[in-house]
Amino acid sequence: MADNIRFTLNDTLVEVADLSPMTTLLDWLRDHHGLRGTKEGCAEGDCGACTVVLEREGRRDAINACIVLLGQVDGQSVRTVEGLRGADGGPHPVQTAMAEADATQCGFCTPGFVMSAVAFAGSGGTAEPDAIHDALAGNLCRCTGYRPIVDAMTRIAGLTVEPPPAAPSRAQSVGFEGAFFAPRSLAEALTLRAEHPDELLLSGGTDLGLLASRARKPPEKLIHLVHVPELTAISTTSDRIAIGAATTYGDAAPTLIEAFPALRPYLSRLGSRQIRNMGTIGGNIGTASPIGDMPPVLLALEASLTLVSKRGTREIPLDEFFLDYRKTALAPDEIIQSLSMPRLWEGETFHCDKVSKRRDQDISTVAGAYRVRIRHGKIEDARLAFGGMAATPRRARAAEAALLKDGFAAAAEAIATDFKPVDDWRGSAAYRLQVAANLLRRLELRLADPQRVLEVESL
Ligand SMILES: Cc1cc2nc3c(=O)[nH]c(=O)nc-3n(C[C@H](O)[C@H](O)[C@H](O)COP(=O)(O)OP(=O)(O)OC[C@H]3O[C@@H](n4cnc5c(N)ncnc54)[C@H](O)[C@@H]3O)c2cc1C
Ligand code: FES
Ligand code: FES
Secondary structure, three states: OOOOEEEEEOOEEEEEOOOOOOOEHHHHHHHHOOOOOOOOOOOOOOOOOOEEEEEEOOEEEEEEHHHOEHHHHOOOEEEOHHHOOOOOOOOOHHHHHHHHOOOOOOOOOHHHHHHHHHHHHHOOOOOOHHHHHHHHOOOOOOOOOHHHHHHHHHHHOOOOOOOOOOOOOOOOOEEEOOOEEEOOOHHHHHHHHHHOOOOEEEOOOOOOHHHHHOOOOOOOOEEEOOOOHHHHOEEEOOOEEEEEOOOEHHHHHHHHHHHOOOHHHHHHOOOOHHHHHHOEHHHHHHOOOOOOOHHHHHHHOOOEEEEEEOOEEEEEEHHHOEEEOOEEOOOOOOEEEEEEEEOOOOOEEEEEEEEOOOOOOOOOOEEEEEEEEEEOOEEEEEEEEEEOOOOOOEEOHHHHHHHHHHOHHHHHHHHHHHOOOOOEOOEOHHHHHHHHHHHHHHHHHHHHOHHHHHHHHOO
């Protein structure tokens, strides 16, 4: 398996030889290909100055070129700001709208905003404030102010755009420089995993990409999982939902939100559109951060994981997967294939909260997720899970027991038995305990009068 990286860039097929597949797309564009319209601001996926568009399967997705490795764009189609044209060969309508709305000053952030706007318009974005906010949450501007940019977005919402041309996708597995392996089947992925148990698995790269961009120490070898169909399948039955581990947030969201509507606002605060277009749920579990947003949700929803290796397949409740700080039950030759969870039964309700310093593009200080079953006005069962409260995301078992026995006040008190959080710059231990207890009070209000609390939340 040896080949050159090939992809379409601004409608032209490019081939990259003799360069590490761990080079970031941004470095390649600017330093090796002479396209400097795409900027580097933070080099860690936060500011959006490096936004480019991935044109795939009839859609346009904004991504952060600073944390995407060249190997990841093999077989894909990428558009940068240099590749924008209007139908008459002049500026693209998005560029015209930005200019006419006075939506740029120093201009450093502008190519990134333009590309986010192109993805927004190209995916049927509407002129509603929430939709525009969501599309821009991954782009920062330090000088223009956002009002003119929002004006420009309002003008281009609903723009008719041509579907993107087909990308030069690959059917066969490939390997680049003996370092970056991109299998196309689960059998090949497992063979590679067995042969290279010490190498890292790569899904969206929104965690691992930072090794190349921020730390400048890219991984030596990677097995890239997102082209393995068995890892990206979504299946649903009347009582269960299964999501392939390498499914992006963007692709999983419709299924998850349909089953658990409380995830709509929650997922909109996970990273930005750029992050959700690349980041995967399996990566969020695999990275095993105590402040990842999906583990509390999945713990509350009683999710289990399918772990697979050449030795076979095993199911493990997520409850038993996180062993200690960033330590999991995944064996060196295993891959997370999928996660699955039951739908809500009759009488069950699910809610979740993310508390962070900023509304957008911020990691949780505390995240809480709760599945509660109520029958005849009485809470019969509860699964309460929290992130940011311990070395691993965990259920609050003392609070669960207290809730069933003595109600919400007792559950809020029991939080201090469940958790001994740490002090860090996101929040002190005392703050975290207070927040988690308050979230249970909020859950009580939500269950008592869902409409009233919804009104408060939308303020
Ligand atoms: C700007 C920015 C904002 C972010 N915001 C948030 C946020 O709000 N909330 C949040 O929770 N996270 C956030 N993240 C972190 C990150 O986006 C998530 O953790 C994401 O889900 C990681 O998925 P990935 O596919 O990109 O993982 P990758 O970077 O590809 O991999 C992450 C880890 O998981 C392992 N892994 C990947 N796939 C598998 C698999 N199938 N089996 C076993 N192991 C696997 C990898 O080996 C690696 O150790 C943010 C990151 C950035 C850069
Ligand atoms: S340079 Fe800031 S997100 Fe990439
Ligand atoms: S126009 Fe200067 S940073 Fe946005």
